[in-house]
Amino acid sequence: MLDRPIMTAPRLDSAEAPAPRHGPPKPAMLTLEQAKAMDVATMADLFKEHINPGQFHFMKLLGFHKVKVERAEGMFYIDQNGRKILDFFGGFGSLAFGHNHPRILNARKQFQDEKRHEIAIAFLSQYAAALAKNVAACSPGDLDMVFLGSSGSEAMEAAIKVAERASGRKNCKIVHAENSFHGKTKGVLSITDSPLYKGEFKLVENTYRVPFGDLKALTAVVRSDPDVGVVVLETVQGGGGIIEAPTDYWQGVRALCDQHKVIWVADEVQCGYGRTGRFYAFEHHGVIPDVTALAKSFGGGKAAMAAMVARRDVYMKAYGTPKTAMIHAHATFGGIGEGCATSIEALNTLYDEDLIGNAAAVGTYLKDRLTAIQAKYPSIVKDVRGRGLMIGLEFHDFSQTLPFALRPMVALLDDKLKGSLSGFVGALLLKDYDCLVAFTEYNRNVIRLEPPLICTHENVDQFCDALDALLGRGIVSIVKDFVKTQIG
Ligand SMILES: Cc1ncc(COP(=O)(O)O)c(C=O)c1O
Numbered sequence: 001m002l003d004r005p006i007m008t009a010p011r012l013d014s015a016e017a018p019a020p021r022h023g024p025p026k027p028a029m030l031t032l033e034q035a036k037a038m039d040v041a042t043m044a045d046l047f048k049e050h051i052n053p054g055q056f057h058f059m060k061l062l063g064f065h066k067v068k069v070e071r072a073e074g075m076f077y078i079d080q081n082g083r084k085i086l087d088f089f090g091g092f093g094s095l096a097f098g099h100n101h102p103r104i105l106n107a108r109k110q111f112q113d114e115k116r117h118e119i120a121i122a123f124l125s126q127y128a129a130a131l132a133k134n135v136a137a138c139s140p141g142d143l144d145m146v147f148l149g150s151s152g153s154e155a156m157e158a159a160i161k162v163a164e165r166a167s168g169r170k171n172c173k174i175v176h177a178e179n180s181f182h183g184k185t186k187g188v189l190s191i192t193d194s195p196l197y198k199g200e201f202k203l204v205e206n207t208y209r210v211p212f213g214d215l216k217a218l219t220a221v222v223r224s225d226p227d228v229g230v231v232v233l234e235t236v237q238g239g240g241g242i243i244e245a246p247t248d249y250w251q252g253v254r255a256l257c258d259q260h261k262v263i264w265v266a267d268e269v270q271c272g273y274g275r276t277g278r279f280y281a282f283e284h285h286g287v288i289p290d291v292t293a294l295a296k297s298f299g300g301g302k303a304a305m306a307a308m309v310a311r312r313d314v315y316m317k318a319y320g321t322p323k324t325a326m327i328h329a330h331a332t333f334g335g336i337g338e339g340c341a342t343s344i345e346a347l348n349t350l351y352d353e354d355l356i357g358n359a360a361a362v363g364t365y366l367k368d369r370l371t372a373i374q375a376k377y378p379s380i381v382k383d384v385r386g387r388g389l390m391i392g393l394e395f396h397d398f399s400q401t402l403p404f405a406l407r408p409m410v411a412l413l414d415d416k417l418k419g420s421l422s423g424f425v426g427a428l429l430l431k432d433y434d435c436l437v438a439f440t441e442y443n444r445n446v447i448r449l450e451p452p453l454i455c456t457h458e459n460v461d462q463f464c465d466a467l468d469a470l471l472g473r474g475i476v477s478i479v480k481d482f483v484k485t486q487i488g
Pocket residue numbers: 092151152153154156181182183184234238239267268269270271295296
């Protein structure tokens with residue numbers, strides 16, 4: 001329990017005494033107005049008390065716990081002090097349209113004003129139908145069948161299920177890549193390559209793991225076991241630290257899967273939806289997978305929406321009869337009305353505003369500027385990679401950023417210190433330069449830059465000028481300045 005009261009409930013005077021009630025009394029709950037007016041200290045208390053005390057520890061280390069977002073518009077969060085924070089984190093790619101795009105807000109408002117319906121179960125939904133048609137229109141080849149859900153994990157669960165059934169293997173095995181991230185629900189957690197996230201849960205055991213981008217290794221596994229029926233790969237690994245594979249790898253994956261009648265699932269939850277400068281990242285390589293998945297920006301930054309998209313013949317093999325169709329029918333909120341309306345408006349906006357073209361053009365500018373920064377600070381920045389507005393900035397191991405004499409001693413601690421420089425830089429970018437960046441699950445030396453696709457050259461300049469100024473302080477000052485944030 002908290003050791004101080006949060007807020008007192010409003011008192012009712014006797015003239016407003018409620019009618020006698022038959023149900024349970026209303027618990028001591030906060031109102032929406034009270035939520036809106038909450039101060040940062042109370043937010044912190046409630047987060048620790050009811051959500052995740054351990055996570056709070058990390059937010060505090062980075063200084064993120066001091067921010068209360070009052071508004072968010074376009075490329076910026078606006079905090080309780082009116083400070084504008086440039087969003088280069090972008091919700092790990094969930095904010096293609098920036099915050100509160102007016103066209104998307106308007107579509108939602110209209111949907112509400114017209115009192116449209118939400119649940120798409122008893123009756124057909126014109127919104128789910130239109131959205132599925134639009135997704136098929138954006139997808140190459142016969143990627144025509146769409147399952148609507150509300151998270152990337154759910155879409156990927158649907159993807160591995162349709163793939164397993166379509167593969168026809170009774171004892172189907174699934175191949176995934178090293179450093180993969182496909183979600184945290186138990187099915188896809190089984191193919192997420194993280195001992196940390198996997199904990200000690202009892203997971204699906206029918207999996208193989210191969211290095212990402214290594215066609216020989218993939219071929220060997222597929223050839224070694226006829227039960228291998230599904231290959232699941234992110235087209236660009238996000239959690240792995242923005243890792244791409246070359247076109248001949250993807251063409252090899254397609255040919256291998258065709259040859260062995262294996263279903264290829266391309267996870268485009270993070271890299272899809274225009275982020276890399278094509279609607280799907282696999283389109284850069286002239287190949288089409290059998291199944292794919294979209295989420296994140298698919299909900300226009302306002303709704304929790306996701307889609308699994310399958311080639312029609314794959315779908316029909318899995319669920320093509322009336323009996324099997326019901327195995328696959330969506331969950332309670334699959335195809336929810338306002339979510340679909342939001343996603344329809346979002347997809348139209350994506351093309352009307354040429355945001356995919358903008359991601360390509362501004363992404364090239366961002367990468368060029370970051371490459372120049374790498375050249376200026378070669379002992380700090382190890383690599384700049386990615387394409388479009390999905391860019392990874394990798395720092396050297398901490399010891400390598402220090403003066404020569406200190407390196408051998410500190411190198412012993414490099415593994416433990418992984419992520420510390422990203423943390424220092426991320427914390428100081430926020431504190432001193434009003435810029436927000438994202439960290440990376442597996443390679444913690446990488447900062448992920450996934451700004452909204454509405455990002456402009458000026459936004460890139462603001463961010464890169466800030467990073468340049470920060471790195472220009474030198475590593476010793478960066479560490480000292482970070483330490484000051486912890487004691488100040
Ligand atoms: C590649 C990829 N797949 C799946 C997921 C899971 O999506 P969600 O967090 O919406 O469940 C993520 C989330 O970051 C992701 O990056």
